[in-house]
Amino acid sequence: MAVVAEVSPKTYAARRPWSLRGKLWPIVVLATVALLVATPLVFLVLGSFSTASIPGEFSLETLGLANYEEVWLDPDTYRVFGDTLIYVGGATAVGISVATVLAWLVERTNMPGKIWIYAGVPMTLAVPGMLQAMAWVLLLSPRIGFFNTLFKQAFGLSTAPFDIYTMQGMILVEGMRLVPTAFLMLVPLLRSMDPTLEEAASVSGARPGSMLRKVTLKLMLPGLLAVVIYQVMTALEVFEVPGVLGLPGNIYVFSTKIYAALHTAMGTPDYGGANALAIIYVLIAIGTIYLYSRVIGKSERYAIVSGKAYRPRPIDLGAWRWAALGLCSLFLLLSIVIPFLVLVYVSLLPFLQAPSAAAFKMMSFANYDELWRNDLIGTVMANTVILVVATSTLTVVVSLAISLVVVRSKFVGAKLLDQLAFLPHAIPGIVLGLAFFWVFLQTDKIGIAIHGGVWAMAIAFTVSFMSYGTRSMNAALLQIHKDLEEAAQVSGARNWRVMWRVFVPLMMPTVVGVWIWAMLHAVRQVGTPLILYEGSDNQVLAVLIWELWDHGGTGVVGAIGVLMIAALLLITLGLRIIGFGRGASSH
Secondary structure, three states: OOOOOOOOHHHHHHHOOOOOOOOOHHHHHHHHHHHHHHHHHHHHHHHHHEOOOOHHHOOHHHEOOHHHHHHHOOHHHHHHHHHHHHHHHHHHHHHHHHHHHHHHHHHHEOOOOHHHHHHHHHHHHHOOHHHHHHHHHHHHOOOOOHHHHHHHHHHOOOOOOOOOOOHHHHHHHHHHHHHHHHHHHHHHHHHOOOOHHHHHHHHOOOOHHHHHHHHHHHHHHHHHHHHHHHHHHHHHHOOHHHHHHHOOOOOOOHHHHHHHHHOOOOOOOOHHHHHHHHHHHHHHHHHHHHHHHHHHHOHHHHOOOOOOOOOOOOEOOHHHHHHHHHHHHHHHHHHHHHHHHHHHHHHOOOOOOOOOHHHHHOOOOHHHHHHHHOHHHHHHHHHHHHHHHHHHHHHHHHHHHHHHHHHHOOOOOHHHHHHHHHHHHHOOHHHHHHHHHHHHHHHHOOOOOOOOOHHHHHHHHHHHHHHHHHHHHHHHHHOOOHHHHHHHHHOOOOHHHHHHHHHHHHHHHHHHHHHHHHHHHHHHOOHHHHHHOOOHHHOOHHHHHHHHHHOOOHHHHHHHHHHHHHHHHHHHHHHHHHHHHHHHHOO
């Protein structure tokens, strides 16, 4: 006869790792997150008032309004503000439109090959935005673009027909970059939507396009609005595409304007002016994130899935099925296949030239050989591995700790903690890097010397990425019923055993997903490392690519890009198989 140990309510409450009773760790978590989020923002604000020419000389005596006067009285600031609105609005419109069509075709129609499109669209995240923009420069640059060269030769044109260094070029490239994330957010909305109204429209004779516009999109409106606002915040913070495509054409948005203020060709960097610009940026972004919170907070008013059983029926596209597949394939071709092939092509050439029979005869692996003989590459790769592993692991650990307090405790500060954790999403990477730049300069004075190193970047990335991490962890924890942990604890399992045997197996897919997401973004984002790194010994891969591109090393950039994309694809696939396999086996 089995004997079950009796556990009193008092003992059980004390054992719960997420209970406030007898535990200080929820307070520690809140204090740590508040310190990580508030400290850089405080120094960012103070730095915007500082008139010191060197941040290390910052003191209360140097505070003043000169930086704000300089920024607000400069007509160029308002020009940048207008260009930023055009860029963000245009890129969001392109990204959401394409993602909506792709998600609808995959989830609600009988288009052939849907499983391949569903798997292929998210895999475009493995192509960093910086490399994608560089590939399109090689194709559509007025001076060296392959397409322009071929068109001029074929039709006897005196001027290039295409120019990627324009606002339109920036919008199109950034719009494609936004598609995979929007696609992943829209697919669940379409999958869970009751198709009754769509079927009624179909019976009434509505065509698929009319049904999508008049029925499906209106049913999706609340969720779609949340996705739009999220993508606006994402486009606001991006640096890579405006940096590669906008700077050569003298088109500035806020992120590149801040970078330009810190990297002047002549004179001392304008740290105070950059901070003053960053404050404007932060205020805009915080307003956007407030709107996003309001929208998702009222989403239950628009619920369209009831408790009644329903089964979505795919819409018959008829003869348009293959055209739809061609449209989806075209997106994959433009977003991942063509950029990858361009990088492969230039990586095999001794110097940049348009495709021709002579060019193919000159191909070799000299750029790859030069890459591996480079004394700096070993240091860069080691720094990148440390940065990726540290950032991804810290993001998972910090996000899980926050979510346990927010979801599983009755801690009075849980809501504040949740809001603090999401706040960094409103802060662009280059702005957050600038904020931590000021913080780390001050920590150097008290003997904590991490300024300019890899760990400085890892801390800044972790703070930036925990917004996504906590949202993913919150959703996963909400799906795990409390009965499981209570049953384990009543059976006498200690806190660590409950965590290891109950939470870890059930949350493994989410943990792996967050780790992969952080890994992909840590290795591809260049804005934060460009601000925080100091010296060649602290360079990471994204910074090296930027420096090589800036100095005309297109062949080596192509070689790095090919290896980088291939590695990211393999790592992503491998970790997803491992994580989801373990998650599936644990049920």
